[in-house]
Amino acid sequence: MSNTSKDFIWHFSLLMLSVFTLFFLTVGMGKASADLIIYMNDKSISKPAWQWVVFIIGAPIATAAWCLFWLFLRNQKSTV
Numbered sequence: 570m571s572n573t574s575k576d577f578i579w580h581f582s583l584l585m586l587s588v589f590t591l592f593f594l595t596v597g598m599g600k601a602s603a604d605l606i607i608y609m610n611d612k613s614i615s616k617p618a619w620q621w622v623v624f625i626i627g628a629p630i631a632t633a634a635w636c637l638f639w640l641f642l643r644n645q646k647s648t649v
Contacts, residue, residue, distance in 0.1 A: 584642070587642040591638050598631075602631070605624070609621075
């Protein structure tokens with residue numbers, strides 16, 4: 570197998586891994602995060618301070634992780 574073929578297979582495999590990861594992150598966590606946002610914005614339910622702290626710290630971290638996977642996907646698409 571030539572070096573070019575190995576590079577293509579490697580980059581294609583990384584592309585498929587990133588698509589697989591992004592798909593399951595988006596589908597698996599989409600409903601849960603929507604429900605969490607609805608819950609945290611419901612004024613009729615009182616929430617303790619620790620829930621707000623976890624929400625305020627966790628939301629940017631989860632968003633950043635998703636964005637990193639998306640950037641990795643975009644990079645792999647341009648490589649293949």
